[in-house]
Amino acid sequence: MKRRLLLLFPLLVFLGLGFFLYRGLAMDPSARDSALLAQKFPAFTLSTLKDSDARVDESLLLGQVTLVNVWAEWCPTCKEEMPQLLTLAERGVRLVGINYKDTRAKGLEFLDEFGDPFEVNIFDPDGDLGFELGVYGVPETFLVDKEGIIRYKHTGYITPEDVERVVQEVDKWR
Amino acid sequence: MALMIRAGLLLLLLVTSVPVLADSAIEVRDFENPVMAERYRDLTASLRCPKCDAQAIDSSNSPVAADMRERVVHLLREGRSDKEILDYMVARFGEFVLYNPRLDERTWLLWGLPAVLVMIGGLIVAAFVRNRRHIRVRALSAEERERLNALVNREGSE
Known part of the structure; x- marks a missing residue:
């Protein structure tokens, strides 16, 4: 009898493997938590998209809960994301953009065409700040709390279905 | 017996052969010293491209992989150790970029x-x-x- 039960062992192994592989099918391998969660927003000093003489640094993000959105003119999904960002801004979320590996002219053109939900845009033409943030595919969105600590990251574009969740995350840290 | 020896030799050959494809660097780099060139090759082969899931940064055309290679060169020239360079990448892109995950409570x-x-x-x-x-x-x-x-x-x- 005991030996008979032992014959079920391969089936159990199969079922176990099947369970994990099946779960893996529904997972998105590109959605990973940021390595910077619960850490300070990296230090930087850069100009803004609108003004090459202006200088902004990480203190820009202190005092208010802020959504930092990394975008670029050359990024097609950023265009699809803009309506959701405009909705978020209308709902009272403070948005700061990082214009990533772009030119000033192209970036400003983009805002003219698709709207400007951002309080200010940090101009990062070499992608240095993006690198510090571990950006590997625009758009990416970081939630920074009042103390300037990164609390949440959304990789990929924010779909209309995601808006509610993002608002909840923002409210959590207010 | 002869068959066994042959099989053994074949196995030995398979085990010792070096994958040539793996170090097809995209840019040609000039390192003053060969040790640094070697370290560059090893580091870029052991760092995984965050954008492309199953490719090391040494063979990826993805922009983020190019940035990471550039940064590895920069850090090597600064005299950082291999561990410091890997830590630097992990601090920004997460454990995901290590092809050899570190032994800890999750791994x-x-x-x-x-x-x-x-x-x-x-x-x-x-x-x-x-x-x-x-x-x-x-x-x-x-x-x-x-x-x-x-x-x-x-x-x-x-």
Whole structure:
């Protein structure tokens, strides 16, 4: 009898493997938590998209809960994301953009065409700040709390279905 | 025997052959010293491109992989150690970029499972061997021998 039960062992192994592989099918391998969660927003000093003489640094993000959105003119999904960002801004979320590996002219053109939900845009033409943030595919969105600590990251574009969740995350840290 | 030697040689060849494709660097880099060039090759082969899931940064065309290669060169020239460079990348892109995940509370199962499986296999083999030992050859009884003879003779006469 005991030996008979032992014959079920391969089936159990199969079922176990099947369970994990099946779960893996529904997972998105590109959605990973940021390595910077619960850490300070990296230090930087850069100009803004609108003004090459202006200088902004990480203190820009202190005092208010802020959504930092990394975008670029050359990024097609950023265009699809803009309506959701405009909705978020209308709902009272403070948005700061990082214009990533772009030119000033192209970036400003983009805002003219698709709207400007951002309080200010940090101009990062070499992608240095993006690198510090571990950006590997625009758009990416970081939630920074009042103390300037990164609390949440959304990789990929924010779909209309995601808006509610993002608002909840923002409210959590207010 | 000759077959065994041949098989053994083939296995040895397979085990010792170096994958040539892996170090097809995209940019040509000039390193003053060969040790640094070697370290660059090893580092870029062991860092995984965060955008492309199953490719090291040494062979990826993705912009983020190019940025990471550039940063590796920069950090090497600054005189940072291999560990510092890997830590630098992990601090920004997460553990994901390490092809050799570090042993910690989340990865012990990953690292330990092969050893555990080998042990389970060993136990199964041991159990089989022990069971075999209990099988004894029993001599035929007179009755059985007679029956066997009858069968053999019948076969022969036909």
